[in-house]
Amino acid sequence: MTGEHVPVSPIPVRAGRSVVLEARNMTRRFGGLVAVNDVSFDVHEGEIFGLIGPNGAGKTTLFNLMTGLTPPSSGTLTYRGQTVTGLQPNRVAALGMSRTFQNIRLFRGLSALENVKIAQHTRTRAGLWQGVLGAARAEEAQVERRAWELLDLVGMGDRAGELAGNFSYGDQRRLEIARALATEPRVLLLDEPAAGMNTAEKGGLTAFIREVRDRFDLTVLVIEHHVPLVMNLCDRVAVLNFGQLIAVGNPAEVQRDPKVIEAYLGGE
Amino acid sequence: QKVDTVVIGVAVAQTSNTALLGQEQVIGAKFAEKFLNGRGGINGTPFKLAFQDTGGDEAGAINAFQNLITKDRVVGIVGPTLSQQAFASDPIAERAKVPVLGPSNTAKGIPQIGDFISRVSAPVAVVAPNAVKQALKLDPKIKEVAVLYAQNDAFSTSETGTFQQTVKDQGLTLSTVQKFQTTDTDFTTQVTAVLNAKVDLVIISGLAADGGNLVKQLRQLGYKGLIIGGNGLNTSNMFPVCQKLCDGVIIAQAYSPAQGSAANQVFVKEYRAQYKKDPPQFAAQAYAGVQVMVEALKALDRKKKLNTYDLDDLRVALNKQILAGKYNTPLGTIAFDKEGEVIQKEFYVAQIKMKDAKNGSFVYLK
Amino acid sequence: MALLEIENLSVNYGAIQAVRGLSLTVEEGEVVTLIGANGAGKTTTLRAVSRLLRPVAGTIRFAGRDITRVPADEAVRLGIAQSPEGRQVLARQSVQDNLELGAYTRRGSVRADLYEMYERFPRLGERRDQLAGTLSGGEQQMLAIARAMMSRPKLLLLDEPSLGLAPIIVREIFGIIRELNAQGVTILLVEQNARLAMNASHRTYVLEAGQLTFSGNSAELVNDERVLHAYLGG
Amino acid sequence: MNDFLQTYGFLIATMMQAGLLGLSLYFPLQAGQLSLASPGFYSVGGYAAAILLTNPAFAGLRDTLGNGVFPLTWLAGAVLGGLLGVIVGVPALRLRGIYLALATIAFVEILRVVALNLTVTGGAVGIFGIPQAFGFQDRWQYIFLFLPLLLLTMLFARQLERSRVGRALRAIREDELAADAMGVPPTQYKVLAFVIGAVLAGLVGAMSAPFLNTWNAKQGTFDASITILAAVLIGGSRNVWGPVVGGALLAAVPEVLRFLTDWRLVINGLVLVVASLYLPQGIVGALERLGRPRPPQRPAPGPVSAAEVKS
Amino acid sequence: MEFSQFIQSLLNGLAIGSVYAIFALGYTLVFSILGIINFAHGAVFTLGAYFTYTLVVGEFSNNGLLKGVALFPNGSPLSGHPVTFALATLLGAAGAGLIAVLIERLAFRPMRSRGADPLLALVSSLGVALVIVNLIQLLVGAEIYNFPSDAYGETPAALSFTLGGKIVIIRTVQVIIFAVSLVMLAALGYVIGRTKIGKALRAVAENPTTASLLGISVDRFIVITFFLSGFVGGLAGTLVGTAFGVAGPYFGVTYGLKGLAVIVLGGLGSIPGAVAGGLVIGLAEAFVPAQYSAYKDAVAFALLFAILLVRPQGLLGRAAIQKV
Ligand SMILES: Nc1ncnc2c1ncn2[C@@H]1O[C@H](COP(=O)(O)OP(=O)(O)OP(=O)(O)O)[C@@H](O)[C@H]1O
Ligand SMILES: Nc1ncnc2c1ncn2[C@@H]1O[C@H](COP(=O)(O)OP(=O)(O)OP(=O)(O)O)[C@@H](O)[C@H]1O
Numbered sequence A: 001m002t003g004e005h006v007p008v009s010p011i012p013v014r015a016g017r018s019v020v021l022e023a024r025n026m027t028r029r030f031g032g033l034v035a036v037n038d039v040s041f042d043v044h045e046g047e048i049f050g051l052i053g054p055n056g057a058g059k060t061t062l063f064n065l066m067t068g069l070t071p072p073s074s075g076t077l078t079y080r081g082q083t084v085t086g087l088q089p090n091r092v093a094a095l096g097m098s099r100t101f102q103n104i105r106l107f108r109g110l111s112a113l114e115n116v117k118i119a120q121h122t123r124t125r126a127g128l129w130q131g132v133l134g135a136a137r138a139e140e141a142q143v144e145r146r147a148w149e150l151l152d153l154v155g156m157g158d159r160a161g162e163l164a165g166n167f168s169y170g171d172q173r174r175l176e177i178a179r180a181l182a183t184e185p186r187v188l189l190l191d192e193p194a195a196g197m198n199t200a201e202k203g204g205l206t207a208f209i210r211e212v213r214d215r216f217d218l219t220v221l222v223i224e225h226h227v228p229l230v231m232n233l234c235d236r237v238a239v240l241n242f243g244q245l246i247a248v249g250n251p252a253e254v255q256r257d258p259k260v261i262e263a264y265l266g267g268e
Numbered sequence B: 001q002k003v004d005t006v007v008i009g010v011a012v013a014q015t016s017n018t019a020l021l022g023q024e025q026v027i028g029a030k031f032a033e034k035f036l037n038g039r040g041g042i043n044g045t046p047f048k049l050a051f052q053d054t055g056g057d058e059a060g061a062i063n064a065f066q067n068l069i070t071k072d073r074v075v076g077i078v079g080p081t082l083s084q085q086a087f088a089s090d091p092i093a094e095r096a097k098v099p100v101l102g103p104s105n106t107a108k109g110i111p112q113i114g115d116f117i118s119r120v121s122a123p124v125a126v127v128a129p130n131a132v133k134q135a136l137k138l139d140p141k142i143k144e145v146a147v148l149y150a151q152n153d154a155f156s157t158s159e160t161g162t163f164q165q166t167v168k169d170q171g172l173t174l175s176t177v178q179k180f181q182t183t184d185t186d187f188t189t190q191v192t193a194v195l196n197a198k199v200d201l202v203i204i205s206g207l208a209a210d211g212g213n214l215v216k217q218l219r220q221l222g223y224k225g226l227i228i229g230g231n232g233l234n235t236s237n238m239f240p241v242c243q244k245l246c247d248g249v250i251i252a253q254a255y256s257p258a259q260g261s262a263a264n265q266v267f268v269k270e271y272r273a274q275y276k277k278d279p280p281q282f283a284a285q286a287y288a289g290v291q292v293m294v295e296a297l298k299a300l301d302r303k304k305k306l307n308t309y310d311l312d313d314l315r316v317a318l319n320k321q322i323l324a325g326k327y328n329t330p331l332g333t334i335a336f337d338k339e340g341e342v343i344q345k346e347f348y349v350a351q352i353k354m355k356d357a358k359n360g361s362f363v364y365l366k
Numbered sequence C: 001m002a003l004l005e006i007e008n009l010s011v012n013y014g015a016i017q018a019v020r021g022l023s024l025t026v027e028e029g030e031v032v033t034l035i036g037a038n039g040a041g042k043t044t045t046l047r048a049v050s051r052l053l054r055p056v057a058g059t060i061r062f063a064g065r066d067i068t069r070v071p072a073d074e075a076v077r078l079g080i081a082q083s084p085e086g087r088q089v090l091a092r093q094s095v096q097d098n099l100e101l102g103a104y105t106r107r108g109s110v111r112a113d114l115y116e117m118y119e120r121f122p123r124l125g126e127r128r129d130q131l132a133g134t135l136s137g138g139e140q141q142m143l144a145i146a147r148a149m150m151s152r153p154k155l156l157l158l159d160e161p162s163l164g165l166a167p168i169i170v171r172e173i174f175g176i177i178r179e180l181n182a183q184g185v186t187i188l189l190v191e192q193n194a195r196l197a198m199n200a201s202h203r204t205y206v207l208e209a210g211q212l213t214f215s216g217n218s219a220e221l222v223n224d225e226r227v228l229h230a231y232l233g234g
Numbered sequence D: 001m002n003d004f005l006q007t008y009g010f011l012i013a014t015m016m017q018a019g020l021l022g023l024s025l026y027f028p029l030q031a032g033q034l035s036l037a038s039p040g041f042y043s044v045g046g047y048a049a050a051i052l053l054t055n056p057a058f059a060g061l062r063d064t065l066g067n068g069v070f071p072l073t074w075l076a077g078a079v080l081g082g083l084l085g086v087i088v089g090v091p092a093l094r095l096r097g098i099y100l101a102l103a104t105i106a107f108v109e110i111l112r113v114v115a116l117n118l119t120v121t122g123g124a125v126g127i128f129g130i131p132q133a134f135g136f137q138d139r140w141q142y143i144f145l146f147l148p149l150l151l152l153t154m155l156f157a158r159q160l161e162r163s164r165v166g167r168a169l170r171a172i173r174e175d176e177l178a179a180d181a182m183g184v185p186p187t188q189y190k191v192l193a194f195v196i197g198a199v200l201a202g203l204v205g206a207m208s209a210p211f212l213n214t215w216n217a218k219q220g221t222f223d224a225s226i227t228i229l230a231a232v233l234i235g236g237s238r239n240v241w242g243p244v245v246g247g248a249l250l251a252a253v254p255e256v257l258r259f260l261t262d263w264r265l266v267i268n269g270l271v272l273v274v275a276s277l278y279l280p281q282g283i284v285g286a287l288e289r290l291g292r293p294r295p296p297q298r299p300a301p302g303p304v305s306a307a308e309v310k311s
Numbered sequence E: 001m002e003f004s005q006f007i008q009s010l011l012n013g014l015a016i017g018s019v020y021a022i023f024a025l026g027y028t029l030v031f032s033i034l035g036i037i038n039f040a041h042g043a044v045f046t047l048g049a050y051f052t053y054t055l056v057v058g059e060f061s062n063n064g065l066l067k068g069v070a071l072f073p074n075g076s077p078l079s080g081h082p083v084t085f086a087l088a089t090l091l092g093a094a095g096a097g098l099i100a101v102l103i104e105r106l107a108f109r110p111m112r113s114r115g116a117d118p119l120l121a122l123v124s125s126l127g128v129a130l131v132i133v134n135l136i137q138l139l140v141g142a143e144i145y146n147f148p149s150d151a152y153g154e155t156p157a158a159l160s161f162t163l164g165g166k167i168v169i170i171r172t173v174q175v176i177i178f179a180v181s182l183v184m185l186a187a188l189g190y191v192i193g194r195t196k197i198g199k200a201l202r203a204v205a206e207n208p209t210t211a212s213l214l215g216i217s218v219d220r221f222i223v224i225t226f227f228l229s230g231f232v233g234g235l236a237g238t239l240v241g242t243a244f245g246v247a248g249p250y251f252g253v254t255y256g257l258k259g260l261a262v263i264v265l266g267g268l269g270s271i272p273g274a275v276a277g278g279l280v281i282g283l284a285e286a287f288v289p290a291q292y293s294a295y296k297d298a299v300a301f302a303l304l305f306a307i308l309l310v311r312p313q314g315l316l317g318r319a320a321i322q323k324v
């Protein structure tokens, strides 16, 4: 790991166990379909919180509600006591919640490096004239340095100049994580980060997520279908089915829950 | 640098929408070149024409003028087609001290652009009223009048002003004023408004295609009264549009093939021989533009041989000479006032008479 | 006779060589797995076979016929169908239209097949009129696979079929693979879930940086040290 | 030389002017906004200048300011362009792609019709007899106005691209939704890019009114919108040089082809077809491809100054 | 407003609108499949009219290179008027269709295969339009041509009836144009909405790569589309020509802007949208009170602007799908 001397996120304090996110009665309808149905839960500081459930259960939609991409039909989300629902996505990001996308949404025509630089937008200040007059050199240098660090972090330091769209599927996922981290989030939401990675790589991903969580002092929400990874990685797991929360608890509990087995895991 | 061959510039619209008018001017100018050179050119020395396409816009006109002035080294310019272009390009010639004769610019203010700018095309204010008077002669019962004009066309809007003033001056009622665009094709709305106003005279200021369509649709939808067309309709280009329905449209003209002067009769005869039809006004005016230049050059040449002139001096001298002379052109005898405005005595009013769907003529009304 | 024969295949993206001198065969009636790390060139290989990419060298033969230069739509008519990476469902068409378009090259009624798909993937049946673009990721994945099956291909190319699917559905997919294969459909499978894939296939090829590293019987390779270590997380 | 400038000076200045208009479209395009409103702002800027320079109401102002009135007209053009840019931009930028293009064309057309109907704008005839900037005698002298503006604008654009704001614009162009999710507020930056283009077009219009001697409603039309867009695309829309080269080229081709007389526009059309077929990334895009871009350089590691950490 | 006047304005609006609509049909067809604005459509529309004119009349006047050339020289077996107007119209439309296919071949396909920005098609189609328009002018001059006035046989020029004592009138040609645009709408609507061909076309429109992966020959469908678009455009050119005269080489090009407004208002790529958009704009123009007629064009565009703000995808267009 390079750049020991530049902490990417300057907050070193180890967090307590306070509640970071409170979802209350969050609901989203699409026409007659209730994709997310009256969902409430809490997420604690520093936790890795899994979200699982059958296809179409509403997991991604829930992420969209939480990050402002889709307005909820009703319900609220609060982040450290502040209401997040109703804010624009960029405001949510500025507050410190960042995500990756299930259907990868990189800036395909831009280089990996640019992708990561752009995401530092909310953490930088230079306005139009400062930029044009070259008065923001120090900030720019900082942005550049952070971007390289993050690329190194996901093992792409030597591919910084390649266009994001030319990366293979699995590599694009890694780049998305780096980009999400560049917003300096306090809460990171990962939508199927392991999709398209092989078993060995999934193992690596588990370790990686833990490491970033510790290093940047994050709270992580992760949607994933690969059960061993979820069980291994998460402190707690919530299960959605037909938009409703059918179980929340520690992985072992959830895995034994007959409702979960029936709806999701399937009988052996 | 001395002037070896005398080149006269012609800058008209050979492309773009405006080419419909420009191509008649090209024919007129080319005809002049052939005809006048055939009769000895400038006291025995043939002159040449240099054509530069102006397109339909201002930048095109400026470019054409610049090219004529510096590359083709012309002694004077006949052009451009549109008054709007003239406002852009004439100042170029003015500053370069090159005489310009507007062949078809009828808007107010053209000769006032500068000392070197004159025109052979009589301004609308002079021509248009004649048509109204003529219509009243044909039908003294006329009371209610509808006026229609192409609102995006510079010269049509100024022409309509004159028409509307004349209507008032003649004690007629202006029942409705309808506007359209030269690019319009469907005039049902305007026509029904006219019909509802129950007028007995309709006056149109527009260009050939829109004007023709307007006439056609007025007739098809049942308008029976008289129609007056402005300068833009003064072209046989209108015939294919309204075909038989063009019949009877009254048009005030600055030119008529029926004009009796010898100059015109020779012109018409030769023109007919070559193109199998009567010369249209725009061709005649372009011809007149070239002719005026040539005659002024002849006069200069008689005083002092042209090839002893410096080009710059020749241009200045030519301008003076143009303004000083009197010319027997197909338009009749014309001269210029000191600003460069044309002084033309005879104007004409004609009525369209269609032989068949395609062919017709402007019949001169006494 | 081999249904698919790839010889010396090389595919480039501009200056990037994604696949280099690859040779592999798939016998009629076989299930063959292609594994490899991210960026190894698996997708590129499949896209070359389905004729979406033009190889710079090598030949691709299908049922004895050289198809290296035929257009993609012709390949479908010959009997090759692909469930592509990234699903590529037609977002503005309904689920049903997507499926019917899957059967575009077939004549006659495809009703029975439609119902078969709805039976296999009840979720698609429930959503037959929903625009495919609004389906969840996993639902789209099911649609992509079902659509590929609709053409009744001789050779089915599956690019990471289990991607984004819940465990129950993954099991369903692998069931289908076995079933189809039993019906005589030949399958070339790219999968990250290597163990599952190898268990469901006859033979396996391992790709690294655009080149074949080793290949063999799936049953044997599954226990191979090198494979275990690199791809099975063992 | 003098003859050359006399003949081609106007053309050269026109080429620069076209390049500037291309750039005015390039800024919104940076943020992925296909706006064709430039001719509208250009036309308004021109009217502002033409009115200030000819209307009797401003005679006193002209007398007191002397040549100073010209910079004032530029300011007026720029400010008016910018204001209109905000007024049109804020609602219109909810639209995408061709829809936005058409909404902006609608704006241009509405302005054109309004200009035709007002008296201050001279109606259909327009305004003529516009006095020459700083008493310029020849068209080529306008190069003294257009060239510095062009260079400044290009410098501005290049600096912008390298800055935080430039990155934000690119992000929006690539994927508006993802940009939003990564903390870039799209609306704000889209309006910014739009307004920059509008200010520039208004300014160019104000400089162009004396340049063309006359100003009328034909200056801002659909055709102009399309020509400018074509110039940007032919030149290449991903690099500042693109609009400049494209604008200059499209202005020059019909003039250079004058020797073809009647065939001139036919060949001009063929040039457009061939250029778009063989230069899919535009001229500048094609040139860029020749020189492979240098991979980004890792910044030298080293102790970080206090200023840098502060951020 | 009196009832009869209302009906008159309604008829006027439909008359104006159906001209826009008939122009826009072919325009939107190409857009719906390729996602490109084909500026050459206006030129193809013009060509349709010129082709028909050539077949019906067979000679041109004296401004172009073709002056004096007679298609059916006196004494030849074809001299006289061998081609009826109806047949000539169809042949003219077919000719326009072939030209459209040629344009696709020469000006669009190479671009597609090079993966160019679809916007660039706008430039190349602009170039094509420039070539066609100026070639027409070179060949037959800039003057206005028209079909014989008996093109539709012995039909009256206008139809009229009385409503509450007031006369309401409409030109016969316009009724014909209106009817033909509805017929073409129905035919195209059927093909695109109801048939397998239509389904395949929609797939090509959405994603050509995926379409080819489903066995659809993208190139062939694009050719079909261009032929249809050219045919419909050429037919429209002739019809509009009979109504207003073939007003020179720019005849069709002048409809380009309104046409664009129409297809965008209707919803890009929507066939019924093109007709709806045309009629809406036509009606809007017809209902502008006479004293504000100067602002007629502004009204049409202001309406467009306003509608887009409320419905960013146009009247009948489908909203973009943004599932994250
Ligand atoms: N825009 C929309 N319009 C209509 N239905 C929608 C829309 N977005 C999502 N849905 C439906 O809502 C349900 C929930 O979708 P969501 O993407 O949240 O599922 P998910 O739990 O993430 O599934 P997967 O694991 O397959 O990704 C699905 O059935 C989907 O079809
Ligand atoms: N469109 C493209 N342009 C340039 N390079 C590309 C493109 N697509 C893929 N590549 C490169 O080609 C190589 C092979 O990519 P490919 O997609 O075939 O890998 P893969 O084995 O399918 O990986 P994954 O498991 O991540 O899907 C990678 O290095 C990738 O970066």
Ligand SMILES: CC(C)C[C@H](N)C(=O)O
Binding pocket: B021, B081, B082, B083, B084, B104, B105, B106, B107, B154, B155, B231, B232, B282
């Ligand atoms: C050709 C003419 C219609 C030009 C018109 N008389 C003008 O001055 O603009």
Ligand SMILES: [Mg+2]
Binding pocket: A059, A060, A061, A102, C136, C137, C138
């Ligand atoms: Mg999901």
Ligand SMILES: [Mg+2]
Binding pocket: A168, A169, C042, C043, C044, C085
């Ligand atoms: Mg892949």
